[in-house]
Amino acid sequence: GQQVMQIPQYQHVQEGEDFTTYCNSSTTLSNIQWYKQRPGGHPVFLIQLVKSGEVKKQKRLTFQFGEAKKNSSLHITATQTTDVGTYFCAGPFHRYNFNKFYFGSGTKLNVKP
Amino acid sequence: NAGVTQTPKFRILKIGQSMTLQCTQDMNHNYMYWYRQDPGMGLKLIYYSVGAGITDKGEVPNGYNVSRSTTEDFPLRLELAAPSQTSVYFCASSYALGDNTGELFFGEGSRLTVL
Incomplete structure (x- = not known):
């Protein structure tokens, strides 16, 4: 079954501070995706990582895929109140079935102005 | 669209x-998916489908059924509703080839309360 851990569960930061969430899988992944869910909303796609060691940037957001393709991270530089929400990693974490698309437990980010 | x-x-x-x-x-x-999200929790996969006529169970299929008779539609059936099925249900779809799943597009969700 699903064997993915996402940490931390919650993070409270002051506006302007940095934020990082980590996603760890027990199986090697073909790809990993990141989503953001605003309070009361639905998950919205941020990015997909496919290659070992891949690093992608979107303005203040930096995404990394581990060399072994078993872990990933999302780093936000100088958080803003618009970054508030829950960040999920997602992917085909099932060891034998790449069609099963699971989500991590999420990291809820709160930013104090 | x-x-x-x-x-x-x-x-x-x-x-x-x-x-x-x-x-x-x-x-x-x-691809189409059904997830449920309990308050303050992550998304759990209920069922998914890789195309018309093909469905498979996810992590939490008990108490639910699905069908995929067309590419467009993927209804989720709840039989004998129980309080444990109180949740927000999200449907999602994607286009994918092989092992690399495409971006998931989500619906706005259906909030279900069982009393």
Whole structure:
């Protein structure tokens, strides 16, 4: 079954501070995706990582895929109140079935102005 | 394009009642998914489909059934509703080839309460 851990569960930061969430899988992944869910909303796609060691940037957001393709991270530089929400990693974490698309437990980010 | 459309947005059921959550997408995506999200929690995969006529169980399929008779529609059936099925249900779709799943597009969710 699903064997993915996402940490931390919650993070409270002051506006302007940095934020990082980590996603760890027990199986090697073909790809990993990141989503953001605003309070009361639905998950919205941020990015997909496919290659070992891949690093992608979107303005203040930096995404990394581990060399072994078993872990990933999302780093936000100088958080803003618009970054508030829950960040999920997602992917085909099932060891034998790449069609099963699971989500991590999420990291809820709160930013104090 | 409307994207992924879910109905109803809200529903209250009594224990033992049955209902169907509707989901339709107009993007010609081959993959469709149903997830449930309990308050303050992550998304759990209920069922998914890789194309018309093909469905498979996810992490938490008990108490639910699905069908995929067309590419566009992927209804989720709840039989004999129980309080444990109180949750927000999200339908999603994507286009994917091989092992690399495409971006998931989500509907706005259906909030179900079972009393």
